[in-house]
Amino acid sequence: MTDEVTWIGHAATLVEIDGVRVLADPLLTRRIGHLRRRGPLPDAGVRRCDLVVVSHAHNDHLHRRSLRRVAAASPGVPVVVPRGAAAYVLGLGLGVVIEVSPGDDVEVAGVRLHVTDALHHGGRGRRDRGSTETVGYVVERAGRRCYLAGDTDLFEAMSALGPIDLACIPIFGWWKKLGPGHLDPESAAEAVARVDPQRVLPIHWGTYAPEDLGLVTGWLAEPGARFARALTERGLGDRLLRLEPGQTAPW
Template sequence: MRITWWGHSTTTIESNGTRLLTDPVLTSRIAHVRRRRGPTPTAEAGHCDAVLVSHMHADHLHLTSLPLISPDAALVVPRGAAKLIHADSGASYSERCIEVAPGNQLRIGGLDITVVTAHHDGRRLPWSAHSGPALGFRVEGTPSVWFAGDTDLYDDLAAEAGPVDLALVPVGGWGPSLGPGHLDPERAAEAVRRVGARIAVPVHFGTFWPIGCDWMKPELFLPPGEQFKKAMAEVDPAVRVDLLAPGESTEVGAR
């Protein structure tokens, strides 16, 4: 299996001849938030068999990035998201949507996928009519992967998402505060312990930041990656942490 991190929560999972693209943000900017570290993903990033969208927030369901994705790729989205996609992008995109909720299972190419819970606000915006469940995804196989989306710790995390070989786990955010429904580096390490992963790749940090705010809380931009690696060593030193830069890849073999 090959994992490529394109920045923020955007990763490519390549296994069994299938490419999955998670929460694609393939541009240099999301509204008032700009890509501050790493290059804008190349056209290769958009090549996939399916997209896995964890929730409707604009930094995860990024409508502007949809035209940069393979035109025949399935869009696996939270229940209710197809209506939003149809209103913004039209039927050529909404007809490719597969709406899912926690507990659903599907097969994409050579991979089986189980949809799991994420404890996070699933609304597009606080005042938006578009809402649905926030999701994580467990990609079955050898090795297996938990893509957490955005989530906080919750009681059934181990039972729903674990055990897995690899965790793609959020450890930070995109601004000078980290609101509810997110993991900081220490809580991310605990999440990895709960799902029993032997390898962890930290994501959702060190990529985007509000324009003009580079000076604000710099300790919340890049440091969460190293902080997670340190916290993981304290929680479970047997876990291998692959700390990638945007655009880098790692190879994961069978146990």
């Protein structure tokens, strides 16, 4: 059985590990607020999963409309969320809701989740900061381990996450600049050096942009090229797993 990963777009990622399908931060709509998706919507098959994990409560990671679509395709699917975020996923048709904090270890849907730190502010929006925690996950099954970083800046414990077979690392966002609590292409390459995975999939870039700027904007593609260069400069270029939104590859 071949383990596969699908980059759905933005932070949304579907990881298949020894037959278990883990869907992270699903964002499955053409629009989200003032943002519009570049390229086609993902295939409906990505909604079929055995487990959903959410890294934090921001609307581009905990997206209620997308979670309803997942619940319709995967009735009763369990969902793991950061502590304080359970209220946002109740009533969407999902299964059991498990709240976690950094340092927790839980077994659910046949996988073990090691809950990691994430250096990114929690809450649901600008007026709600800090009411929920922010986490990442190391998903482990059958001796294989995948790190789902969600959204984060560099943090010291990254170097202690290994061994990691696949790391899904955020490298940018949806605008031309980043605020605090994010990785840019160069600091994302430093994250790869610290985590030391066998393969790395860049996420959280190149998928959504403000609608009034149009969809053909050069800066959407720029972070991917910068990240590839930064990896190569560190001697890590052979670890890059470069996908377009909707593409699938073995890992």
